[in-house]
Every structure is written in C-alpha cells, then in structure tokens.
C-alpha cells in the first residue's frame with residue numbers, strides 16, 4: 001500500500017489548479033553537509049523533491065548530473081548519508097513528496113527488502129529505479145508496496161500503448177514521462193508533441209503524469225505545466241551548484257530559480 005503522501009500532493013496542486021513542481025538534486029553534492037542545506041532550500045519551494053542516489057555509472061544522465069554524482073562520491077557520500085539527508089528533509093517538511101531516484105545497483109546490493117524498509121523509515125514516499133523496467137518488476141514491486149513506497153515508472157516518446165498500459169498497471173504514485181529519447185539535461189523537444197503524448201498517457205491512467213527532461217527555463221516549465229500534472233526540473237537546478245560559489249550563494253540561487261519555476265507554473269494554471 002502506498003503511503004498516500006504523493007497522492008495528497010497532487011490533490012492539493014489540482015485544487016489550486018496547477019501542476020506540481022518536482023525538483024531534482026543529487027544527494028551528497030557537493031558534499032553531504034552542504035547537500036542537506038541545498039535540499040532544504042529546494043524543499044521549501046518544490047512540491048516533490050527527487051533525491052538522487054549518487055552512482056558511479058549513471059547511464060541515463062547527461063554531463064551535469066554525471067558530474068554531480070562524481071562530486072558526491074568524491075566527497076565520500078554513502079547510501080547512509082542519502083538516508084540521513086532524506087530523514088532530515090522529511091522532519092522539516094512533513095507534507096513534501098519525496099522520491100528517491102537511482103540505479104538498481106544500490107538497492108540490489110543492499111537487498112531490496114532492507115533498502116525499502118530503510119527508505120520508508122526515513123520518510124521517502126516513492127522509489128524511481130531507472131534500470132528496473134516494469135517487465136522486471138518481480139524484483140521489487142511487492143517489496144516496495146509492502147513498505148509503503150510508490151513505484152515510479154518511466155515512459156518515453158517511443159513507448160507503445162502496450163508498454164504504457166504495463167507501466168500504468170504496475171506503477172504507482174505518478175507516471176514519469178521522459179519528454180525526449182536522450183539523457184538528462186538535453187534540450188527540450190517540441191512542446192506540442194510532448195503535450196499530445198502526455199494527453200495520450202493521461203487518457204490511459206488515473207495516475208498523475210509528470211513530465212521531465214530538458215526543462216530549464218520558467219517559460220518551459222509554464223508551457224509543460226499547462227498540460228502535465230507535474231513538471232520535473234533537474235539539470236537546471238544541479239547546475240546552480242557549479243555556477244555559484246559558496247553555500248549561501250548556491251542556496252540563494254536555488255531558492256530564486258525554484259521560486260521562478262513555481263511562479264511560472266502558477267501563472268500557467270488555468
């Protein structure tokens with residue numbers, strides 16, 4: 001059973017007539033201590049925080065998020081640090097949606113059971129494991145459900161109806177529509193095509209559909225937020241960590257850019 005927190009987030013946003021803002025940062029970037037402060041700054045402005053578990057071979061990620069993983073690992077970030085950060089964010093923001101995102105290697109090595117139990121204990125609501133597709137769900141679906149974690153599944157422009165159905169039947173929390181066939185941080189594709197595919201997926205499920213990959217400006221967030229149930233922004237936020245120096249400046253930049261994204265989404269609400 002899902003813990004309902006993600007469902008509540010989308011319900012609240014819907015009541016306000018707007019899409020949810022989903023912000024991504026890699027845990028431990030640039031180091032665990034600073035990372036917590038950055039996460040807290042983001043949590044204040046986002047509806048859902050997607051917390052990345054740093055991994056040495058993040059094959060779905062572009063250069064910006066790859067470098068974030070490298071910084072975090074270089075600074076000694078371990079899964080225990082990821083859980084500690086998650087717990088501290090949860091304590092400060094009881095209503096925030098929190099999704100742990102990463103590659104199968106980490107939960108697989110720990111054992112999905114142990115991983116899911118700990119993720120739930122520290123207050124995560126869902127898990128996005130990029131490289132465990134719905135076809136492989138037997139590895140973790142039941143375990144996640146037992147531990148109250150939603151299983152976030154990805155769809156892409158090339159997903160067939162059969163695959164959309166599979167993801168909708170096996171996923172929970174929300175569907176993550178990857179707007180392009182590429183890696184994180186790429187340039188966003190044609191908005192009307194993204195809108196058409198999003199609407200098609202929405203017609204096949206009651207779950208909220210969040211759209212991510214390539215959203216870098218408030219205008220793009222507004223355009224996507226006008227039809228999606230949630231807008232995911234990753235690389236744009238992560239890039240603030242290297243384009244500003246010092247913890248305070250990075251926090252201020254993240255707050256400002258998350259506020260700008262949120263306001264743009266609000267403005268686009270019908």
Ligand SMILES: O=P(O)(O)OC[C@@H](O)[C@@H](O)c1c[nH]c2ccccc12
Nearest residue numbers: 024060184185212213214233234235
């Ligand atoms: O960075 P972008 O283009 O804004 O895309 C969001 C993305 O970063 C975040 O959701 C994410 C980071 N790593 C991923 C791997 C797979 C799917 C999603 C992700």
